[in-house]
Amino acid sequence: MGLLKEINKPQDIKKYSMEQLNEIAKEIRQLILETVSVTGGHLAPSLGVVELTLALHYVYNSPQDKIVWDVGHQSYVHKILTGRREEFSTLRQYGGISGFPKREESAHDVFATGHSSTSISAALGFAQARDKLGLDYEVVAVIGDGAMTGGMAFEALNHAGHLGADLLVILNDNEMSIDQNVGAMSSYLSRLRADPMYTKRKEDIEYILKKVPAIGSTVVKAVERVKDSLKYLLVPGILFEELGFTYLGPIDGHNIPEISMVLRKAKKLKGPVLLHVITQKGRGYEPAVCNPAVFHGVAPFQLKTGCIIKNPGPSSYTSVFSEALTELAEKDQRIIAITAAMPEGTGLNSFAKKYPQRFYDVGIAEQHAVTMASAMALEGLRPVVAIYSTFLQRAYDQILHDVCLQKAPVLFAIDRGGLVGEDGPTHHGVFDYSYLRHIPGMAVLAPKDEEELRHMIYTALQYDGPVAVRYPRGAGIGVDISEDFRLLPWGKGEVLAKGDNLAILAVGSMVYPALTVKKILEYKGIRCTVVNGRFIKPLDQELIVELAQTHPCLVTMEENVIAGGFGSGVLELLTNSGINGVKVLNIGVPDQFVTHGKVDILKEAIGLTPEKIAEQIVSHFALPEQKVKPQKVPLTFAYKQG
Numbered sequence: 025m026g027l028l029k030e031i032n033k034p035q036d037i038k039k040y041s042m043e044q045l046n047e048i049a050k051e052i053r054q055l056i057l058e059t060v061s062v063t064g065g066h067l068a069p070s071l072g073v074v075e076l077t078l079a080l081h082y083v084y085n086s087p088q089d090k091i092v093w094d095v096g097h098q099s100y101v102h103k104i105l106t107g108r109r110e111e112f113s114t115l116r117q118y119g120g121i122s123g124f125p126k127r128e129e130s131a132h133d134v135f136a137t138g139h140s141s142t143s144i145s146a147a148l149g150f151a152q153a154r155d156k157l158g159l160d161y162e163v164v165a166v167i168g169d170g171a172m173t174g175g176m177a178f179e180a181l182n183h184a185g186h187l188g189a190d191l192l193v194i195l196n197d198n199e200m201s202i203d204q205n206v207g208a209m210s211s212y213l214s215r216l217r218a219d220p221m222y223t224k225r226k227e228d229i230e231y232i233l234k235k236v237p238a239i240g241s242t243v244v245k246a247v248e249r250v251k252d253s254l255k256y257l258l259v260p261g262i263l264f265e266e267l268g269f270t271y272l273g274p275i276d277g278h279n280i281p282e283i284s285m286v287l288r289k290a291k292k293l294k295g296p297v298l299l300h301v302i303t304q305k306g307r308g309y310e311p312a313v314c315n316p317a318v319f320h321g322v323a324p325f326q327l328k329t330g331c332i333i334k335n336p337g338p339s340s341y342t343s344v345f346s347e348a349l350t351e352l353a354e355k356d357q358r359i360i361a362i363t364a365a366m367p368e369g370t371g372l373n374s375f376a377k378k379y380p381q382r383f384y385d386v387g388i389a390e391q392h393a394v395t396m397a398s399a400m401a402l403e404g405l406r407p408v409v410a411i412y413s414t415f416l417q418r419a420y421d422q423i424l425h426d427v428c429l430q431k432a433p434v435l436f437a438i439d440r441g442g443l444v445g446e447d448g449p450t451h452h453g454v455f456d457y458s459y460l461r462h463i464p465g466m467a468v469l470a471p472k473d474e475e476e477l478r479h480m481i482y483t484a485l486q487y488d489g490p491v492a493v494r495y496p497r498g499a500g501i502g503v504d505i506s507e508d509f510r511l512l513p514w515g516k517g518e519v520l521a522k523g524d525n526l527a528i529l530a531v532g533s534m535v536y537p538a539l540t541v542k543k544i545l546e547y548k549g550i551r552c553t554v555v556n557g558r559f560i561k562p563l564d565q566e567l568i569v570e571l572a573q574t575h576p577c578l579v580t581m582e583e584n585v586i587a588g589g590f591g592s593g594v595l596e597l598l599t600n601s602g603i604n605g606v607k608v609l610n611i612g613v614p615d616q617f618v619t620h621g622k623v624d625i626l627k628e629a630i631g632l633t634p635e636k637i638a639e640q641i642v643s644h645f646a647l648p649e650q651k652v653k654p655q656k657v658p659l660t661f662a663y664k665q666g
């Protein structure tokens with residue numbers, strides 16, 4: 025490592041020449057490649073902003089000057105340049121550095137991001153605070169072309185233009201969201217990239233020349249167009265100019281001298297400035313350049329070949345959902361599939377290939393996706409909105425008012441439910457039971473395994489109302505998956521095992537762990553009933569009341585925060601049913617933001633492993649322990665730890 029090892033803070037790069045900065049760029053790319061090929065992570069986004077980040081830290085003075093990274097998945101270069109080079113190998117590992125900007129991690133991470141399209145709002149907030157407090161610093165938001173399709177970005181552009189705030193928005197345009205970018209904004213940016221000044225001027229001049237001999241309205245129109253083309257000629261970023269921004273660009277986002285020169289110019293301008301830079305996602309690593317969608321967020325891979333190291337194992341919940349929906353769509357023409365810029369992640373890409381006319385990618389616009397789906401459903405279609413649990417949080421109001429209040433039969437396919445692992449607190453889907461359960465008319469289901477997910481999707485589509493099916497990230501349990509579809513009894517749980525000392529009522533990803541807890545407790549002479557709750561709402565009231573009346577202790581288990589989750593619903597039911605004899609323990613995610621790391625490690629850390637749960641049960645209920653060898657009772661399901 026040549027010059028890079030001398031850089032421990034951003035100011036250290038200011039002494040280097042442009043040639044040396046290009047050398048440093050090479051070293052940074054190599055470090056990112058060597059690290060992410062081992063840890064996994066957001067490779068292509070970060071490779072695409074190496075020169076941009078170097079130029080930014082060359083011209084600005086972080087952390088006094090505030091740089092906000094939209095989504096923040098592209099912040100690896102920023103982290104390497106701001107004192108985290110040596111610990112960069114701990115990227116996304118438990119106890120290591122986060123894959124996203126994190127205030128607790130560094131003063132240079134001025135705003136925690138992870139969800140898209142927030143950077144301009146944050147930048148405007150910092151700019152307003154600066155002006156109100158009489159402080160002196162620059163503010164920069166770096167936002168991608170994908171994130172620019174998010175509604176919040178427009179809200180902030182609108183407000184910043186209105187205020188005339190001194191700030192810089194850098195639009196990092198690489199023509200990609202996670203997949204190909206979509207929307208009218210993306211097309212507009214393509215035109216800007218294609219240097220419309222030339223094309224626009226040429227068309228208009230030809231148009232005018234052809235018409236000169238004519239008289240009357242044609243000449244008037246011609247004059248109008250000349251005016252327009254002059255406007256376009258002088259200000260290609262007219263959309264941003266009309267919002268009050270000075271538009272600069274488009275410039276080459278890999279040319280450090282050019283970027284630095286334009287950044288210096290931008291610093292001198294008053295009011296909001298938008299600098300449009302063109303970058304290549306995955307720059308410097310051929311496999312990522314050729315396939316930026318695959319290398320957007322990538323698992324560990326072989327550096328030499330770009331082959332991603334796959335863990336053979338059970339079908340993923342995502343693929344089971346995708347196959348089930350695509351099969352059902354064959355028979356039911358009403359089914360429409362909607363994603364918010366994540367066709368690959370939600371598994372809808374295969375649906376899109378088979379039914380392009382019944383598929384929508386709305387861009388990073390979860391709120392719009394939900395409300396559009398509601399109107400579709402009210403007209404008789406069966407829209408299926410596939411959005412990760414954490415990103416669906418953004419559309420809470422739309423779910424409540426635009427879907428549930430009007431009883432629109434929208435199916436929410438909620439992927440990444442529960443802990444997601446290395447993406448950390450901005451991405452764990454551990455709040456959805458709580459943010460959905462209290463909405464009148466909403467039904468919430470969670471399958472115990474991938475086989476049940478298939479039947480839940482089918483059952484949910486037969487239900488004439490708002491319904492959510494929530495399932496985890498990654499591989500299923502490894503059970504056989506039937507070919508048919510079974511209608512599950514609505515609102516009913518499933519008794520998996522019987523015992524008289526205590527009853528465990530588990531939902532979703534905690535059902536198989538509950539069976540393991542049962543095994544562990546048997547060795548202590550404690551016999552458990554285990555129930556697969558299946559429905560977070562409506563609860564199986566009859567079964568729960570019966571369990572409470574026939575067992576001295578009741579345990580609920582869920583991979584959701586305890587507050588307001590499934591267990592809370594059970595407690596409300598017992599209280600409202602006047603049942604107070606039974607002792608209850610709610611097991612779930614504690615009242616904290618769970619950090620990043622492998623899921624197994626995180627579960628160990630927050631007491632969500634079967635062993636830790638069994639310990640909590642014994643101590644909570646002060647159950648007498650007898651060392652017994654339980655009779656060999658085969659589990660109804662072979663639960664595989666893993």
Ligand SMILES: Cc1ncc(C[n+]2csc(CCOP(=O)(O)OP(=O)(O)O)c2C)c(N)n1
Nearest residue numbers: 069138139140168169170171200201202365
């Ligand atoms: C609200 C929200 N929805 C979805 C995502 C998932 N997501 C992460 S990055 C990304 C695409 C971002 O594209 P762009 O801003 O162009 O950045 P690039 O990866 O191209 O650098 C998406 C959809 C998210 N982080 N936040």
Ligand SMILES: CC(=O)[C@@H](O)[C@H](O)COP(=O)(O)O
Nearest residue numbers: 095097138321369440447497
């Ligand atoms: C940065 C971002 O929000 C996405 O790239 C997200 O990390 C994808 O998550 P999965 O890897 O679970 O699809």
Ligand SMILES: [Mg+2]
Nearest residue numbers: 168169170200
């Ligand atoms: Mg992009």
